[in-house]
Amino acid sequence: MAKAPTKKQKQDDRQLIRIFDTTLRDGEQAPGNSMNIEEKLRVAKQLQKMNVDVIEAGFPIASEGDFEAVKLVAQQIKGPQIAGLCRAGDKDIDRAWEALKHAGDKGRIHTFIATSDIHMQYKLKMEPAKVLAAAIKAVKRAASYTPNVEFSCEDATRTRLPFLAEVVEAVIDAGATTVNIPDTVGYTIPFEYFNIITYLKEHVKNIDRAIISVHCHNDLGLSVANSIAAVQAGARQVECTINGIGERAGNCSLEEFIMALRTRHDILPFTTNVATEQLTPASRLLSNITGIGVQPNKAIVGANAFAHEAGIHQHGMMMDKSTYEIMTPESVGLSASALVLGKHSGRHAFKQRLEELGHDLDDDRLNRAFERFKALADLKKEVFDEDLDAIVMEESREDVK
Ligand code: KIV
Ligand code: ZN
Numbered sequence: 460m461a462k463a464p465t466k467k468q469k470q471d472d473r474q475l476i477r478i479f480d481t482t483l484r485d486g487e488q489a490p491g492n493s494m495n496i497e498e499k500l501r502v503a504k505q506l507q508k509m510n511v512d513v514i515e516a517g518f519p520i521a522s523e524g525d526f527e528a529v530k531l532v533a534q535q536i537k538g539p540q541i542a543g544l545c546r547a548g549d550k551d552i553d554r555a556w557e558a559l560k561h562a563g564d565k566g567r568i569h570t571f572i573a574t575s576d577i578h579m580q581y582k583l584k585m586e587p588a589k590v591l592a593a594a595i596k597a598v599k600r601a602a603s604y605t606p607n608v609e610f611s612c613e614d615a616t617r618t619r620l621p622f623l624a625e626v627v628e629a630v631i632d633a634g635a636t637t638v639n640i641p642d643t644v645g646y647t648i649p650f651e652y653f654n655i656i657t658y659l660k661e662h663v664k665n666i667d668r669a670i671i672s673v674h675c676h677n678d679l680g681l682s683v684a685n686s687i688a689a690v691q692a693g694a695r696q697v698e699c700t701i702n703g704i705g706e707r708a709g710n711c712s713l714e715e716f717i718m719a720l721r722t723r724h725d726i727l728p729f730t731t732n733v734a735t736e737q738l739t740p741a742s743r744l745l746s747n748i749t750g751i752g753v754q755p756n757k758a759i760v761g762a763n764a765f766a767h768e769a770g771i772h773q774h775g776m777m778m779d780k781s782t783y784e785i786m787t788p789e790s791v792g793l794s795a796s797a798l799v800l801g802k803h804s805g806r807h808a809f810k811q812r813l814e815e816l817g818h819d820l821d822d823d824r825l826n827r828a829f830e831r832f833k834a835l836a837d838l839k840k841e842v843f844d845e846d847l848d849a850i851v852m853e854e855s856r857e858d859v860k
Pocket of ligand 1: 485571611612613614639641642643644674676
């Protein structure tokens with residue numbers, strides 16, 4: 460009788476899903492979420508620590524600030540690939556590469572054009588044949604700079620399938636190594652998305668030469684479910700954002716998607732490179748920077764995600780945590796027993812708590828922040844996380860003066 464596979468063998472069989480984080484591009488496009496260069500770099504450093512595969516750092520032609528941010532992230536971040544978005548036009552592509560070239564072979568040009576009838580007719584005012592030609596030309600130009608080219612068919616889920624397949628096949632022939640099939644307006648449902656990806660796998664001759672990516676918006680609250688359905692159909696890159704921030708109702712939430720794969724690995728044979736214990740620090744850091752918190756009942760990173768109030772639940776938890784917790788708080792970077800910080804606390808506890816809150820300070824800044832903390836602790840019985848966030852923000856402001 461054949462031996463049952465070991466845990467390690469089972470893990471090795473799992474397909475790797477690449478995580479493409481677009482917090483700094485699509486996320487930042489949402490009202491109230493814009494970030495300056497220094498803030499973008501801080502988020503990028505946290506994404507590096509979290510070990511995402513690709514960081515989309517911005518849209519270089521959109522503004523001078525965005526160009527500089529993409530360039531700085533490309534210069535400073537080591538490990539993940541760095542992507543920059545550009546429309547399917549020469550000037551956009553050239554500008555994107557100007558910023559991305561600083562990442563060397565880790566730079567990725569991400570170019571796009573809309574392929575749905577609605578967008579082609581009303582927004583682009585272009586015939587499908589012209590759109591197809593523009594897509595091919597854009598990919599060829601991008602590929603003249605780097606072999607790392609991603610192409611997106613904007614509004615793919617409302618595109619006629621034969622045309623979608625034609626565009627995908629043509630851009631792969633032109634040199635695209637990742638092809639993204641976005642649900643731009645958050646319109647699709649999981650079963651339908653599964654069928655779209657399946658259709659492409661069956662009808663695009665060269666599909667195996669590229670990685671299929673998905674990029675889901677959350678207008679119907681289905682972005683995570685849609686991303687999972689797409690992965691089940693064969694997509695191998697998922698685009699998402701910290702806290703699910705993004706245009707309108709947001710993008711697929713990175714932490715929810717990652718923890719769904721990890722928690723349901725019994726039924727989803729996939730894995731990612733993400734260090735899940737960095738999820739809470741990432742969420743906190745982003746909220747501190749943008750000033751936009753997450754709702755208390757938000758999955759994974761909401762204040763109540765691991766809180767149990769009902770008596771029956773508390774009793775169950777005391778017997779065995781698995782009664783009401785499907786993942787541990789530690790696995791997402793929440794310390795189960797939060798340390799109380801006050802005037803007797805030492806530098807070690809202070810540093811540890813800052814790291815849990817997503818603040819990674821160098822020694823000098825840590826020393827200065829610690830002095831501020833001690834001064835505050837003399838005035839208050841207990842120093843709360845919000846106080847620590849404020850101390851670090853103060854410190855960062857002093858730093859840029
Ligand atoms: O939602 C979308 O279609 C996009 C593309 C530019 C990838 O953000
Ligand atoms: Zn988008």
